[in-house]
Amino acid sequence: MLRYSRADYFPTLTVNPTANRNHFSSNRQPNSGQFNGRTFTDLQIPFEWSYQVDAWGRIRRTVESFRDQAQASAADLATVSLSMHAQLALFYYQARSLDAEEQLLNSTVTQYQEALDLIENRFTGGLASDLEVQQAKTQLETTEAQAIDVGVARAQYEHAVAVLMGKPPASFTLPPLPLTMPPPPIPVGLPSDLLERRSDIAAVERLMASANAQIGVAKAAYYPLINLAAAGGFESGKITTLISGPSALWSFGPSAAWTLFDVGRRRALSDEAIAFYDQSVANYRQTVLTGFQQVEDNVAGLRILEHEAQVQANAVIAAQKYLELAITRYKGGVTSYLEVTTAQSAALSDEITAVNILGRRLVDAVSLVQALGGGWNNSELPKAPRMLRQTPPRNKVMPAIVAQRFLAARCRRGCAPLRVILEAIRRGPLSGLHKPIVIPSAARDVLFAVEFCTPIHRLSQASNENSIDHAN
Numbered sequence: 001m002l003r004y005s006r007a008d009y010f011p012t013l014t015v016n017p018t019a020n021r022n023h024f025s026s027n028r029q030p031n032s033g034q035f036n037g038r039t040f041t042d043l044q045i046p047f048e049w050s051y052q053v054d055a056w057g058r059i060r061r062t063v064e065s066f067r068d069q070a071q072a073s074a075a076d077l078a079t080v081s082l083s084m085h086a087q088l089a090l091f092y093y094q095a096r097s098l099d100a101e102e103q104l105l106n107s108t109v110t111q112y113q114e115a116l117d118l119i120e121n122r123f124t125g126g127l128a129s130d131l132e133v134q135q136a137k138t139q140l141e142t143t144e145a146q147a148i149d150v151g152v153a154r155a156q157y158e159h160a161v162a163v164l165m166g167k168p169p170a171s172f173t174l175p176p177l178p179l180t181m182p183p184p185p186i187p188v189g190l191p192s193d194l195l196e197r198r199s200d201i202a203a204v205e206r207l208m209a210s211a212n213a214q215i216g217v218a219k220a221a222y223y224p225l226i227n228l229a230a231a232g233g234f235e236s237g238k239i240t241t242l243i244s245g246p247s248a249l250w251s252f253g254p255s256a257a258w259t260l261f262d263v264g265r266r267r268a269l270s271d272e273a274i275a276f277y278d279q280s281v282a283n284y285r286q287t288v289l290t291g292f293q294q295v296e297d298n299v300a301g302l303r304i305l306e307h308e309a310q311v312q313a314n315a316v317i318a319a320q321k322y323l324e325l326a327i328t329r330y331k332g333g334v335t336s337y338l339e340v341t342t343a344q345s346a347a348l349s350d351e352i353t354a355v356n357i358l359g360r361r362l363v364d365a366v367s368l369v370q371a372l373g374g375g376w377n378n379s380e381l382p383k384a385p386r387m388l389r390q391t392p393p394r395n396k397v398m399p400a401i402v403a404q405r406f407l408a409a410r411c412r413r414g415c416a417p418l419r420v421i422l423e424a425i426r427r428g429p430l431s432g433l434h435k436p437i438v439i440p441s442a443a444r445d446v447l448f449a450v451e452f453c454t455p456i457h458r459l460s461q462a463s464n465e466n467s468i469d470h471a472n
Contacts, residue, residue, distance in 0.1 A: 005059070043236050044233060046249075061220065072202075072204075075199040075202040075381060078380065095154055097362070100178035104351055105146055113140060116133070135341050158173070183361050188368075197375075197376060198376070207280050210280075225258075233249060294371035298365075309361065319343070323340075
């Protein structure tokens with residue numbers, strides 16, 4: 001529609017050649033010997049030229065509106081692309097978290113099997129009862145069933161990754177790779193930067209600008225339409241004399257059409273455009289507030305989960321110490337095997353919780369990067385119509401690379417830690433990046449940014465004129 005509306009900037013030229021064989025009735029009234037009963041040929045090659053003078057800005061405002069809508073569509077495309085990349089990263093890290101949980105359960109099964117062998121040997125020697133043997137078997141089989149059950153969710157995430165990669169799930173395999181790295185520090189930046197870095201905010205801002213331009217279109221209906229028209233061509237009864245000077249014909253003249261009375265129709269259209277603009281402003285404000293909320297939610301989640309991970313790590317250490325003491329007391333004959341199974345259950349539960357917390361931290365980190373715009377910037381909006389026809393390149397990298405790049409390399413202001421992150425990815429797990437995340441709060445500037453900051457994407461000068469008309 002942008003290219004379609006841009007055509008109104010230029011005149012229209014049409015040609016409508018005709019060839020007719022005509023016969024007049026002999027009884028035609030009034031009776032004329034010159035025409036009645038006559039048969040003749042009429043050949044015409046007429047050219048018509050028309051142009052509407054954009055004296056009141058109707059065409060300019062229409063083009064501006066469609067241009068803003070095209071930019072909003074480009075921003076929507078960036079939002080969908082970011083959402084797909086974020087979803088891929090989430091599925092990837094959730095699958096890796098299940099790999100870590102499955103690895104933990106399998107190693108625990110091995111330990112429980114060794115403990116069962118020990119109990120059976122003690123039972124053979126008369127140092128343990130059959131009750132202790134059954135307790136060890138119950139612990140072993142239950143843990144082994146948990147390890148098998150993890151494979152169900154893991155397979156579902158693998159299939160989801162395959163679909164997002166555009167491959168059939170049956171032909172795609174994601175090799176197991178337990179999750180060991182903590183999330184890297186993610187610089188958030190200033191709250192005002194968020195207005196430039198989120199494509200969904202850019203989309204609603206462009207729609208707001210489009211609605212602003214539509215006010216100018218509605219205002220232009222109060223003024224007359226000024227048209228320039230010209231016609232010319234050739235007409236003859238013989239083809240041999242059709243293209244000749246005497247056969248030429250032409251006409252030229254301006255015209256104007258002005259609606260003097262329409263029972264309030266133009267006022268209704270103008271009020272509708274203003275109301276739609278007010279609605280788009282409200283949508284813009286709500287989208288900005290939602291963006292700040294998403295950033296704050298994920299920042300708070302990362303901060304709280306980091307503290308929880310530290311406390312849970314201490315709980316894992318205490319549970320391991322408890323298990324070692326219980327095994328020592330059992331071997332010394334001080335207590336029954338029930339105390340050992342209790343300690344084993346507590347240690348396994350704490351270790352699984354620690355693994356789940358690590359997975360939740362990476363999921364929140366991905367969500368934070370998505371809330372920050374994923375490295376997108378408003379400078380990526382297309383500025384010319386030819387740019388709107390460009391197709392974005394298809395992503396053909398593997399999900400592991402997508403997930404690592406998404407989490408580590410898509411923050412515009414993270415240049416300094418980015419080199420460290422990428423270097424750590426090339427070396428191996430990001431074990432050296434477990435540092436406290438120090439992120440400035442965005443909540444204190446929300447009201448200022450929303451109520452007093454002008455939109456980052458500048459409205460056109462013509463749209464500003466429409467705003468003056470709106471205020472008047």
